[in-house]
Amino acid sequence: MNKQTVGFIGGGRIARIFLAGWTRAGKMPAHVVVADPNAQALAQLKARYAAVETTTDLAAAAAQDIVFLATHPPALTEAAGAAARALRPAAILVSLAPKFTLAKLSALLGGFSRLARSNPNAASVVGFGMNPIVFAPALDAADRAAVHALLAPLGESPEVAEEKIEAYAVFTAMGPTYLWFQMQALRELAVSFGLAPAEADVALKRMVCGAARTLVDSGLPPAEVMDLVPVKPLAEMEPQVLELYRTRLPALFQKIKP
Structure with missing residues (x-):
């Protein structure tokens, strides 16, 4: 204590x-x-x-x-x-x-x-x-x-x-909000596909942590990492999502800078 x-x-x-x-x-x-x-x-x-x-x-x-x-x-x-x-x-x-x-x-x-x-x-x-x-x-x-x-x-x-504190505020402090709603949707879908809730939870944690580590630690260029999975069901939506990241988050960063 x-x-x-x-x-x-x-x-x-x-x-x-x-x-x-x-x-x-x-x-x-x-x-x-x-x-x-x-x-x-x-x-x-x-x-x-x-x-x-x-x-x-x-x-x-x-x-x-x-x-x-x-x-x-x-x-x-x-x-x-x-x-x-x-x-x-x-x-x-x-x-x-x-x-x-x-x-x-x-x-x-x-x-x-x-x-x-x-x-x-x-x-x-x-x-x-x-x-x-x-x-x-x-x-x-x-x-x-x-x-x-x-x-x-x-x-x-x-x-x-x-001078890096505000960058961390947008990246790590607010970061979970960019991902949580998507992870929860996947969690619910996994159960609807037949996984037990406990199985879905274990798989979600492993998949999300593994995806981050593959992007950061594999040594592969980002484009090669993203090509490791041949089927991309949401590929046509990626430009809209990226546009949100590239417009809203820089604007937010400018707003909170000293």
């Missing part, structure tokens, strides 16, 4: 992802405070995670050892203002939102510089997340190790350059 006290400013999806991942791994921190102005969201969290302290007082979460700023960008400025009044000098604040750079966060926090930024990935729920992180210079090796210890049960947390 991690002995650092942890605060979440924001009790939405990101807090739920972290709490679920820690619970699954048996690595829940010793003391967790989740603050959110939405009492209903807090009640739902408390019903699932009884040991977690919930409050509408954002300052209570900001007073912990490691504080996760887990709000959407539109609410971040106000949340940072509440945090600035309660942060301990030795605390570490980890922002989980794109767009707000370390420099901008420090300004919003009245010059507080013990900062990090990360882009959480939903697969952290099952310990298979991709959660890239960037640390401010004010955090030493021990500080960084403390944050990594919290992220380790959730999956991978490579240290990256700050």
Whole structure:
């Protein structure tokens, strides 16, 4: 069990992802405070995670050892203002939102510089997340190790350059949404074709992971990888799908860049 006290400013999806991942791994921190102005969201969290302290007082979460700023960008400025009044000098604040750079966060926090930024990935729920992180210079090796210890049960947390955080946000943080609905459709179809649900689930995991590893690790050019299967039932739809990727995602990336 991690002995650092942890605060979440924001009790939405990101807090739920972290709490679920820690619970699954048996690595829940010793003391967790989740603050959110939405009492209903807090009640739902408390019903699932009884040991977690919930409050509408954002300052209570900001007073912990490691504080996760887990709000959407539109609410971040106000949340940072509440945090600035309660942060301990030795605390570490980890922002989980794109767009707000370390420099901008420090300004919003009245010059507080013990900062990090990360882009959480939903697969952290099952310990298979991709959660890239960037640390401010004010955090030493021990500080960084403390944050990594919290992220380790959730999956991978490579240290990256700050200018790459928004790229990871579009690629890995939002990435599952590009694939989940297709995978679920395949899962349902496999059962309709006669596979037992358990058989379909095993096959889906192996197929999806194997497809990614073949594309990335086989050493073959992408065109050769895509030619390994001779029958392509959805080939005529590929141009429309690729057009969506090549227009919507770059536009989104430009929108969230600092």
